[in-house]
Amino acid sequence: MTHTVAILGASGYTGAELVRLIATHPSLSIAALSADRKAGMEMAEVFPHLRHLDLPKLVKIEEIDFAGIDMVFCALPHATSQAVIKELPDHVKIVDLSADFRLRDPAEYEKWYGKPHSAPELQKQAVYGLTEFYRDDIRNARLVAGTGCNAATGQFALRPLIGAGVIDIDDIIVDLKAGASGAGRSLKEHLLFSEMFENVKGYSLGGTHRHLGEFDQEFSVIAGRPVNIQFTPHLIPATRGILVTCYLKGDPEAVHQTLASAYEEEVFVEVLPLGQAPAMKDIRGSNFVHIGVAGDRLSGRATVIAVLDNLTKGSSGQAIQNANLMLGLPETEGLMLAPLYP
Amino acid sequence: MTHTVAILGASGYTGAELVRLIATHPSLSIAALSADRKAGMEMAEVFPHLRHLDLPKLVKIEEIDFAGIDMVFCALPHATSQAVIKELPDHVKIVDLSADFRLRDPAEYEKWYGKPHSAPELQKQAVYGLTEFYRDDIRNARLVAGTGCNAATGQFALRPLIGAGVIDIDDIIVDLKAGASGAGRSLKEHLLFSEMFENVKGYSLGGTHRHLGEFDQEFSVIAGRPVNIQFTPHLIPATRGILVTCYLKGDPEAVHQTLASAYEEEVFVEVLPLGQAPAMKDIRGSNFVHIGVAGDRLSGRATVIAVLDNLTKGSSGQAIQNANLMLGLPETEGLMLAPLYP
Amino acid sequence: MTHTVAILGASGYTGAELVRLIATHPSLSIAALSADRKAGMEMAEVFPHLRHLDLPKLVKIEEIDFAGIDMVFCALPHATSQAVIKELPDHVKIVDLSADFRLRDPAEYEKWYGKPHSAPELQKQAVYGLTEFYRDDIRNARLVAGTGCNAATGQFALRPLIGAGVIDIDDIIVDLKAGASGAGRSLKEHLLFSEMFENVKGYSLGGTHRHLGEFDQEFSVIAGRPVNIQFTPHLIPATRGILVTCYLKGDPEAVHQTLASAYEEEVFVEVLPLGQAPAMKDIRGSNFVHIGVAGDRLSGRATVIAVLDNLTKGSSGQAIQNANLMLGLPETEGLMLAPLYP
Amino acid sequence: MTHTVAILGASGYTGAELVRLIATHPSLSIAALSADRKAGMEMAEVFPHLRHLDLPKLVKIEEIDFAGIDMVFCALPHATSQAVIKELPDHVKIVDLSADFRLRDPAEYEKWYGKPHSAPELQKQAVYGLTEFYRDDIRNARLVAGTGCNAATGQFALRPLIGAGVIDIDDIIVDLKAGASGAGRSLKEHLLFSEMFENVKGYSLGGTHRHLGEFDQEFSVIAGRPVNIQFTPHLIPATRGILVTCYLKGDPEAVHQTLASAYEEEVFVEVLPLGQAPAMKDIRGSNFVHIGVAGDRLSGRATVIAVLDNLTKGSSGQAIQNANLMLGLPETEGLMLAPLYP
DSSP: OEEOOOOOOOTTTTHHHHHHHHTOOOOOOEEEEESSSSTTSHHHHHOOGTTTTTTOEEEGGGOOOGGSSEEEEEETTTTTOOOOOOTTTTTTEEEESSTTTHHHHHHHHHHHHHSOOOOOHHHOOOOOOOHHHHHHHHTSEEEOOOOOOOHHHHHHHHHHHHHHBOOOOSSEEEEEEEEEEGGOOOOOOGGGGHHHTOOOOOTTTTTOTHHHHHHOOOHEEEEETTTOOOOEEEEOOOSSSSEEEEEBBBHHHHHHHHHHHHTTSSSSSOOTTTTOOOBBGGGGGGOOOEEEEEEEEETTTEEEEEETTIIIIIIIHHHHHHHHHHHHHTTTTTTOOOOOOO | OOOOEEEESSSSSSOOOOOHHHHHHHTTEEEEEEEEETTOHHHHHHHHGTTTTTTOOOOOOOGGOOOGEEEEEEOOOOTTTHHHHTOTTOOOOEEEESSSTSSSSHHHHHHHHHOSSOHHHHHHHHHEEHHHHHHHHHHTTTTOOOOHHHHHHHHOOOOHHHHHHHHHSSEEEEEEEEGGGGGGTTEEEGGGGGHTTOOOOOOOOOOOOOOOOHHHHHHHHHHHHHOOEEEEEOOOOOOOEEEEEEEEEBOOOHHHHHHHHTTOOSSSSSETTOOOOBBBBGTTTTOOOOEEEEEESSSTEEEEEEOOOIIIIIIIHHHHHHHHHHHOOOTTTTOOOOOOOO | EEEEEEESSSSSHHHHHHHHHHTOTTTEEEEEESSSTTTTTTHHHHHHGTTTSSOEEEGGGGGGGGGGGGGEEEEOOTTTHHHHTTTOTOOOOOEEEEEEESSSHHHHHHHHHHSOOSSSSHHHHOOOOOHHHHHHHHHHHHHEEEHHHHHHHHHHHHHHHHHHHHHOOTTTTEEEEEEEGHHHHHHGGGGBBHTTTTTOOESHHHHHHHHHHHHHHHHHHHHHHHOEEEEEEEEEEEEOOOEEEEEBBHHHHHHHHHHHHTTTSSSSSEEEOOOOBBBBBGGGTTTTTEEEEEOSTTTTTTEEEEETTTIIIIHHHHHHHHHOOOOOOOOTTTTOOOOOOO | OOEEEESSSTHHHHHHHHHHHHHOTTTTEEEEOOOOOOTTTTTTHGGGGGSSOOOEEEOOGGGGOOGGGGEEEEOOOOOOHHHHHSSSOOTTTTEEEETTTTTHHHHHHHHHHOOOHHHOHOOOOOEEOOOHHHHHHHOSSSSEOEEEEEEEHHHHHHHHHHHHOOOOOOOOOOEEOOOOGTTTOOOOOOGHHHHHHOEEEESSSSTTOOOHHHHHHEEEEEEEEOOOEEEEEOOOOSSEEEEEEEEBBBOOOHHHHHHHHTTTTTTEEOOTTTOOOOBBGGTTTTTTTEEEEOOOOSSTTTEEEEOOOTTTTIIIHHHHHHHHHHHHOOTTTTTOOOOOOO
């Protein structure tokens, strides 16, 4: 049985990635694509790599007849998302790829995003979309909030460790390296080729990155008390991919064992043998996460490195994984594409 | 029904690309993988991006029991290929990705590759593997010779034009830009990151590139008389992808019309509206070819630009397209993966 | 003796490149820097790589006291340049890096740039700034028009050949590959890292690129009759550098000999031995031009490949070379920096 | 007065970088270049970007007449260096760019490099070449040991802090990102363009990187007791440049103040205002170091980020800075080249 989907905000990279994945998904069919400023254009004009597909024209959201839509992927900018989702008819299920429904506490939302939440009642229904950890809730949810791509990467490295008590949760340091596509197709000077090429730069220094709101929320729930990590993201000259290097106080073998056990049954998460380093390119274009653990010459120190593709497992792949659960489909359907290498 | 395949030379990029594509192919199953120097290793050690797959260990060719194999993909180096294929049992079908069986005339082979052909009798059976133009022969072939990746790109741009007589076939100029992966995983100084980065360089200047043997053979057959193009390849700082810019004497509208008609029914070949330029990235990781045509301020000049991914449509994707035909499967099976963008 | 200079439009890449070069120039001293929207900022805020230099603050042009200025480098956008230069006091010498004074014929200017020239009387005084060919005129000029960076590259390859009559001037094809920085620091979607990475694309197809106006003007003067080349530029994933591949009808040895003789005494132009290919990276960050010539298996065909750095020899380095002449300094002063490799 | 220099091992990247810098150095002149396997070749064949220079041919070391040489730059592989330097005549001064003389304690050398030191008596004379901290000793030295490029970057960030006691020296974490050129021009699979492009990977995990020997030695001397940092290097898709992110326990304002004071008089070290992040590209091709400091939402945490170009300030630029001192020249002579941007 085929389920019809609408993608709102289809002219951005996460929108294009949803179309890419749905193109070979056996049970999903694209019925509508919206893009505000590009309404009226063919998708092939905005993304010529999709020209072989038979896709609906881009329209404004208000032109979409949601009566025939089962699932909405909402890839709109933050804040816009809330306003749009509030108006969607009850029968549609929704995976939101924005930040709008990630933080359960409206005060936290306001703190990190600088304005009050305009749909706090919807926020209550929303399930945090880190599939491997919220699977049962997602199955029954109407609205799932896709995670931040950086937040997802760090959580795959750290959640089981915080839960198992094998690391000092008051001294967690996460150094993140991310490619450009996480920032979307927006016209910003620092995202120009001439600026990024042959460059690396830290940004959102000092604990100011918004994804810390997600880390705080999730890790504190797991630990049963506040957990606040130290986190520095860096922009690197690559398009897709995130690599986190986590510096932890804990026994490396216990850390490795905990992660290996936690993900033993998980199709999309691979824990490498102790001492091996994952490479960012090894998961490019796929829904996989690779995690490596190493000890140190200093006893009691463990380094955990995790990689994922921000556009796939970090957003659009995750979204489809969640949609599969919400629609009663096999969780991995359409998502077993192998990484593109080299 | 599942067909079993063996990949000989699985530790190179075309081998890895075959595995990537077969991973989501519904009717092919990998029964054996060979790699001479890396025999005994797991594929995941050689290509960690494939670690989620359940693959046979790498072995030496002589360890493979071909009794249970339906199809052999031979991704061995030139010259080695001939020697190995000669010894394969009669029941297996073969797609050879090397240059060994591309040139029908043994004298031409010797001219371009510098030594006599060691399996000239097999050469007679071999079908040239440019699927869109040899479809019927391929269906009935036991041995198909995969084309050169550069040769494939140029032929998609030029074959219909030479056949239709809409261009001056004595003045065809092909300027080619290719990424690094076409040269494989070999350790050569000019393929180092530090050398290629921020660099562009022409190579095989003066009509010395071996793929000219294929161009000559194919174009002369079409024209019914010798056709010798002028061809300069350039190495560019990219991994996957080839773009050819063909400078032609002919009417641009006739050129465009000829190409549009020729490929109208072809699933994998997209001819853009007249005046539009294809981008190399628009077909990355896919089996698609995009072709654009432009006129010029100088009347009677046409520029044809074509792009494909050297590892997919230029070698491993083409190989599977041919294998599909040889095994009686739908030609596009397993090959409809959308390009990875960005 | 030190000459004082002002750089108008210092917040773009050519402005930054002028500052880089003047930083180690023994006879030039920067007295003023202008940037309209960024007036009031320190140069180190706009270009942190220049923070070690003691530079004047960015100001609006009208704030500059030109009384103490000997030389103005005008790196303003096209059209703005004309308006500003008209108002400069008579005692200042000017090197203009925009397109405003490159075309001698106002009708040609209007044809290629879409509006009438607003300073046609100044245009008459302007000398075309390709130093190696206009050296004497430049020495005595008040206003020199920097060349287009693409136009400069093609002219280094072709001028001596057109002059010597060793090629068919009615069949000149120039295939150009250029990095991103030639397009400046402007916010355009196709210049984003995520778009350019792993991409190659032709642009201004069909003889529509504005630098054709320069080619036409210069080549026609040399030949004494109209010469119109065929020209296709491509954007490649690199920051600095231009490589042109010129497909010519002519004897390769005569072509090589002509170029070798023409540039024998030129410090900045290196002609490689016949058959060798220049690499774009070999001149990065320098004022050098490398030129290679190859024959072909087709007799009577010659391929000329030339490379230069668009920001150095293609604009700011050329500007300083011209300024040196205009100020009576040694032509190479401050310009002998070796290329940065790798 | 001009001093004559010989570069041993001139066919690698540090050799080429020495030539680039000496090309515009007013007091140094290259009298001999050695390269073992490439002896007999012109430097322009090995590095065509240097073809405009009038350089001696590459020879074997034994062919060099050291009688006329004042200064030897030894850019040979580790271990080879010791053997060669032992045999040099007494009158030559030497800057060694290998690891051979960096570790004062022969036992430490053997521990990190896996074999006994073969010139322990010379080791006693050698001065550690981090100019800003060993200036006086370097002035009087015959043999200076160039530092590891990674070790240099980390030391610029940390030395003043360890000396001032403003951070917890038992909990120093250094996350390093480095481009490919630090690994030289060696043919290794992981250095291929196709492998590095779009990739990031940690290496030498667990405290096994040899540059830790330098960190341990230097920091322990400053602290007066053992200091052992935690250090994870990552290879990133760039050619030149190193960025370290140091996670420290200490007051950010004290940290910033300590660094700002320490480097106040240093020409080549720029400390940015508190809270600003340095970018790797901002020092490319130059001898400058940029350092930034940020606080954190967690009190008592400071992050220090430092960048330098591994081939310039991290090896060849540093070598010339030291040679200047050893020869009685101004320390900055020939080294004030501005960074290449973009």
